[in-house]
Amino acid sequence: MPRTKTMPTTWMPRAAAVLCAGLLLAGCGSSEGEPKAGSGGDTAPAVDAAALDTGSYPTSPAAEFARATTENxxxxxxxxxxxxxxxxxxxxxxxxxxxxxxxxxxxxxxxxxxxxxxxxxxxxxxxxxxxxxxxxxxxxxxxxxxxxxxxxxxxxxxxxxxxxxxxxxxxxxxxxxxxxxxxxxxxxxxxxxxxxxxxxxxxxxxxxxxxxxxxxxxxxxxxxxxxxxxxxxxxxxxxxxxxxxxxxxxxxxAFPAQPTKEQNGGVSAEFPMVDQDKILIYAIPEEDAQARLGDDLAAYGPRGMSHRSTNPPLTHRVLTETGSEHNAVAKTTVYRAADDAGARTIADEFAGDLAAQGFTAAPSPQGLPDAKCVTKDTVRGTEIYCMVVNGRYVGEASGLDDKADVDRQISAQYLILEQADQDA
Known part of the structure; x- marks a missing residue:
């Protein structure tokens, strides 16, 4: 599973959130304009968009990222x-x-x-x-x-x-x-x-x-x-x-490295795209630019995500098997599997891994029964993780000792993923 941002069980001080544990997560897709059932099926409470507390977090996808520049x-x-x-x-x-x-x-x-x-x-x-x-x-x-x-x-x-x-x-x-x-x-x-x-x-x-x-x-x-x-x-x-x-x-x-100016005949080659596969637009941006340290605000493949994971082999295998070729890492993390079943597999596999670590269920945010949250008390405080699945997408949020903030993150993430391109 992925690394956490601030959790003491991990080894990177700034990182992507991990998935929730001990909860079987179903897909959240629905027909446009219809009320969305919760993850428990048609009888589960529907999402109440009006009740969602998103705080100051964005609720729409970011503008598309351009190509890299000399500065980044x-x-x-x-x-x-x-x-x-x-x-x-x-x-x-x-x-x-x-x-x-x-x-x-x-x-x-x-x-x-x-x-x-x-x-x-x-x-x-x-x-x-x-x-x-x-x-x-x-x-x-x-x-x-x-x-x-x-x-x-x-x-x-x-x-x-x-x-x-x-x-x-x-x-x-x-x-x-x-x-x-x-x-x-x-x-x-x-x-x-x-x-x-x-x-x-x-x-x-x-x-x-x-x-x-x-x-x-x-x-x-x-x-x-x-x-x-x-x-x-x-x-x-x-x-x-x-x-x-x-x-x-x-x-x-096999690395398609950006050629230097000298290697490109004395002229600058076209820079690569910042947002590989247009996935980073769906993650909530990191507010503190210095917190990125060059690692966040990024799109990583399965191996790239495994470097930053608390269970590297599992992360690499699951993301590879589900076709999650690029994964957005910012304040929240977003995965896009090849299909809806792949997204559910990501959620289920990572959830079982965290369950083994002793995480227990926590209340879902108000108005958002589709989001599943877990907590675990540690020497540094209470870790909170929340996740929501929407079609091919999986969104994650995390925090320490502030369940309300994690709820706001995942609620905003839900609204963003409602607008994500399922056919990308």
């Missing part, structure tokens, strides 16, 4: 790149606990967050354009328990020379500069002749661990993979790195 092309390209970045669970199916950093990398400086030390300066000096990074670990009952984890990143440069030079400079830094955790030792992996590898053993609260860095130049891209495990599982780290590189190369080759 880095964010848009990074969001598109997410679909072509291998997710940790694809490297090892047990890597399902999302961690930071998982994000669009809007400049070379962001690499400092991923690798540390002077990595950000090295990438920036080599004019890294943008990238995407995904991080996950195995689930453990306690944070001090031994676990395995992976970081997988794709960094785009203006040319192969800068990508290769960055790999060499990063390898030199890792193997000569002590960033406080010791210096890594250069090694080689037989099956990765073009990859620069270094390893390091350190002590942590979970015991002695071994970590492996791998830098693989790949045309205009630098593939960065990192794996960590208990010291006795060094073989696992080598296998994880090899799997990451073997999957990432072919996947990035």
């Amino acid at each position: 092309i880095v964010e848009v390209e990074g969001q598109r790149l997410a679909e072509f970045t291998v997710a940790p669970f694809e490297i090892d199916p047990e890597l399902i606990s999302g961690k930071m950093p998982t994000m669009v990398m809007r400049s070379g400086k962001n690499l400092g967050v991923v690798i540390g030390g002077g990595a950000g300066d090295i990438a920036a000096n080599r004019n890294m354009l943008y990238g995407y990074v995904s991080t996950a670990a195995t689930n453990t009952p306690n944070v001090t328990d031994p676990s395995r984890s992976v970081v997988n990143a794709v960094l785009r440069f203006g040319n192969p020379e800068d990508a290769a030079a960055t790999a060499r400079e990063l390898q030199a830094q890792l193997t000569t500069v002590d960033d406080g955790a010791g210096v890594s030792t250069a090694e080689s992996v037989d099956v990765l002749p073009n990859t620069l590898v270094s390893t390091r053993e350190t002590d942590s609260s979970a015991g002695r661990t071994v970590s492996v860095n791998a830098l693989t130049p790949h045309g205009d891209y630098l593939l960065y993979s990192w794996a960590q495990a208990p010291a006795g599982q060094k073989d696992w780290t080598a296998k994880a790195i090899a799997k990451a590189v073997s999957l990432q190369g072919p996947l990035i080759d």
Whole structure:
């Protein structure tokens, strides 16, 4: 299922809402002009549009988004790149606990967050354009328990020379500069002749661990993979790195990257559309532009959504099987399946997943029996999720300790989806 915006069970501070749990959700479609029955069928209470409290949230689709501009092309390209970045669970199916950093990398400086030390300066000096990074670990009952984890990143440069030079400079830094955790030792992996590898053993609260860095130049891209495990599982780290590189190369080759001006004969190529598949117009916009951090106000595919999910394999599988090719991420999240049955499948699958986490039913918003809501008390407060299904569309809203606001969000989302193009 998708990530949450502010919920403590997730690992991203700003994100799309998750689906409600423990409730079988039916489709909400009806003939135009007819009163809409609730999800319980013809005998369920009808939606009372006049009773809906939408607060200040918009109740109509947004104007269509234009193409990216020079001001947001880095964010848009990074969001598109997410679909072509291998997710940790694809490297090892047990890597399902999302961690930071998982994000669009809007400049070379962001690499400092991923690798540390002077990595950000090295990438920036080599004019890294943008990238995407995904991080996950195995689930453990306690944070001090031994676990395995992976970081997988794709960094785009203006040319192969800068990508290769960055790999060499990063390898030199890792193997000569002590960033406080010791210096890594250069090694080689037989099956990765073009990859620069270094390893390091350190002590942590979970015991002695071994970590492996791998830098693989790949045309205009630098593939960065990192794996960590208990010291006795060094073989696992080598296998994880090899799997990451073997999957990432072919996947990035399929990415339809925006050509640079130099690559396009000295003239700027037409920029991609911000709203892939015209789905973002149906999500409630994020009010705080700074909260997006390059990741929200986006249209992601199944893999892109899985990076930001509390159950990545489930998210990827369900969205793929239902044909939900692009999914809108803003203040709310909107999915569009290939058909009505697909939307109900999305709702049912994600609902069952949240039910297993202990969420319980909460009252639907006034006038909107079709919306299903759930709550769960956590150390940070009460999490609230609401969802509504309308034909091929699924809308989600979430919040913390403010059920009234979540009710307003999902009520506004319902009215927007009433106007959505079911034949898109």
